[in-house]
Amino acid sequence: MTAIPRSRRDVLRWAAAIAALGATTPLLPACSSTPIATTATSAGPARRGGRLRVGLVGGSGKDSVDAHAPVTHPDEARVMQLYDTLAAYDADFQIQLALAEEITPSADARTWTIRLRQGLEFHNGKAVTADDVAYSLRRITDPKDPKSGAAGLSSVDPNGITIVDPRTVKLVLKAPDAVLLDQLAQYYNGIVPVGYDPKQPVGAGPFTFGSFQPGQQSVFARHANYWRQGEPYVDEVVIIDFPDDTARVNALLGGQVDAIDQLPLGQISVVKAAAGLRVLESETGAWLPFTMRVDRPPFNDPRVRQAFRLIVDREQMVRQVLGGHGTVGNDLYGRFDHCYAADLPQRKQDIAKARDLLRQAGKENLTVELVTASVAAGLVEAAQVFANQAKAAGVTVNVRKVDSGEFYGDNYLKWDFAQDFWFSRGYLPQTAQGSAPDSPYNETHWADPKFLDLLKQARATVDEAKRCALLAQAQKIEYESGGYIVWGFPNQVDAYSIKVNGFVPDKGGIPLTSYGFRRAWLSS
Template identity: 65%
Template sequence: MTSHNRRRTRLITSLALSASLLGLAACSSGVSAAQSGSAVSDPKTGGNLRVGIVGGSAKDTLDAHAPVTHPDQARAIQLYDTLATYDDQRGIQMALADSVTPSADARTWTVHLRPGLKFSDGKPITAEDVIFTFRRITDPAAPMAGATSLTTLQRDAIQASDPSTVVLSVSAPNSMFPDTIAQYTFGIVPVGYDPKNPVSSGPFALETFTPGQQSVFARNPHYWRTGQPLLDKVTIIDFPDDTARVNALLGGQVDAIDQLPLGQVNIVKANPSMKVLESTTGSWTPFTMRVDQAPFDDPKVREAFRLIVDRKQMVEQVLGGHGTIGNDMYAPLDKCFPSDVPQRGQDIEKAKQLLAEAGKSNLSVDLVTSPVAAGLVEAAQVFAQQAKAAGVNVNVKKVDPGEFYGDQYLQWTFAQDFWFTRDYLSQASASGFKTSPYNETHWNDADWSALVAKAQATTDEAARCSLIAEAHKIEFERGGYIIWGFPNSVDAHSAMVQGFTPDKSGIPLTSFGFRNVWLNK
């Protein structure tokens, strides 16, 4: 992005809120040098960018507030802009809003919209649309993906002080509100929104959509960023199969792909007509153990399984070295991440001891995996091999993405998943509470929940970080995740595609909605 300092948005607050709040800034409408990456041409308009995205199934959705798979998320980012957003360094900037201002006690947040905003159908984007969006997300009868992040929101008290200004109140101080509304699950939709026939607030508008196959988007003629998007169209194609996705890129059927299989990196790099886009991120692909079902309802079994993992081997063999070692704690890019926790290593003898104490020696378990993200299936296979040394028989059960994210999703006893970069409190809201929409491990720990709730309401950064560190350590000791590493995001594209940039989000290929990308033909 262009310099924050030239366009810093003023936040009025008497509290020492976090530096991220004080750094909120209005986004530039132009393409920056950083975002254009290694581009060698001036930005050009026109053309259809064809992108192969990993995963997808007949259950694909266009719903702004309920994305699950990679293609779902890619579609949401094309169609719906949020009030705030992130730059490529995970700094928060303004988007549809030009200011988000806290009250002195952080119990009231005032959102002011940019002037002249319109949806893709030409209708103005107003405060009423923002109110409708937040009430839809937090509907108690049908809470959406972001609802847990706003449990303290007084949804019936949201009001518009004028057509461009929304005032939101929370029952407890919420210093993380800007981070929450910057998540892609908070896209602004119009009053009366129909997810099957969506109207767009983002850079592109829907043209066609075939679940499990592809979706086509046309430039939103009313998009608020001057000169963007540059492309006429974007076509997103589902590719559950890695080989087919890479072959489509090499054969010219698509112009870019996400999640380049790591074994193909050198092959693509050797091709002068191709480029590899690699980003260090906080993304993670955990093993998920249901803490409410045997054998993982015993903390000793969960600890044993964490001790089975040779994390260095995982990163080297599964990721080909394109990543960093994990320590069973997520959100490594959060400034409150407790880096002082000793690194957990493989300890087969201790694992055996714990399993014996739990009465689970010679244990046999099913591990459900699916090619929904790069490296998941390979990680399952490597873990199964490592587990043999501890006398654990792991039966790897590979299912297709449709089944993985079908009726059994969130019900598997032992499985995997993928997450993009998030700060700790946002991630905790999404996956850690009993009421979280993606509580894969069925984690329901009263001590942990109380700490996180207190952290969410704490505006002093040092005090908040102390609470987050305590919460991290509880999950480290008895949580349901095995977090063995943090994969780099490795994508690939034709050299004629320009404007991509590395970014810490975990989804650099799609995080800016392709609005900065152009074709150098």
């Protein structure tokens, strides 16, 4: 299968392939005839059967199995078992075709044609057709109930979706969209059948729905007619929610689960020393930002936001919070994006300047509350280290730790000063998720008009060099006055039993090889 270098993570190289389009050359070539590689390791060829038990961080009574509305890690893992997308990212952060055998844009990226593989089947035995693709896109972008991918797919015109034949859909967009393929590959844009009901979830993913207890566990059975050759290997997957880090690690050490995500960095040596366990570490573009609401005091004053970014000692954060398992950040996300603004000066701690900015803003001896939760490895520790660093600037940070249910409850996206976690994304796809007024997770309430205009222009620009020039301007604006503090990019660290095979490092930042349980198999 031919990959497109992703610059979105290299930004889908921001449609670098579109530049080579010619007239109607497929952006991703047809590959239904290409064999899908099966997993094999030193343990021998992959074998079928068994039950894979996985412990994941977070979860609450608000957990979901909706294909288009995942929020927490367990939500994301469930979505990746039940549903498949038209295209998907591999472990090297390249886009590969999935349910689609061909995705072809016009030369101006205004019209896109999607052709499905032959013989695709939903869990209920129904064939996956063009009608289902059209239904899924309309469900995601429904203005009355927009889903997680709606902002990223805002160029899709529901009235411009045409069924060409049972396996082919044509999209005539509202405006040219050079990075539409990147959105079609997002895990929260899975294809569901016409009339889909999330209370009785049916998808075309590797596992079928068994049972679901929000905040506790969910069970999935092997999809016998899954389209990927030989996959999945295990008969059943059990996903167990573990809001508590200690309980999750102990479950692995005690053999109650076969794998866990988000291994606390302080426990790496413990797991490495334990017989029969392995640590899986991946360098990623994932990030754990501090989020400042730009529409409420004190962060509605850009001088305060600038001061807080200068308070952070990023090297110390990476050393102390991540134990060196990560990379220093520069208040920008999308580090694997081909258009990433690597030329902006690396921001360093400057307490004197931070104090001066706070004085200018009339915020000397400022006291703020920082809301945190154990929803990602290192989050709480980062809050504590930042609070200690802030003392030097005369700022008192009162850290308030809440449980995952409260963190993602009614006040989620409303906290004045908080944290969050994000997986690797290219710059434009990430802005669609969190940095625009119509983003589903605009936790900073960022809405800069010039910034938004640059994004709009960039998204419609097919020429990569011109698009990167526009994005360089947008990134500089967010770097200087946005609501995020991006102090670093943590490595993804997970752990699993040696009897589990098929997990490999993954640049995407999603734990356990992007929750790729379809590839996992158990040694005898």
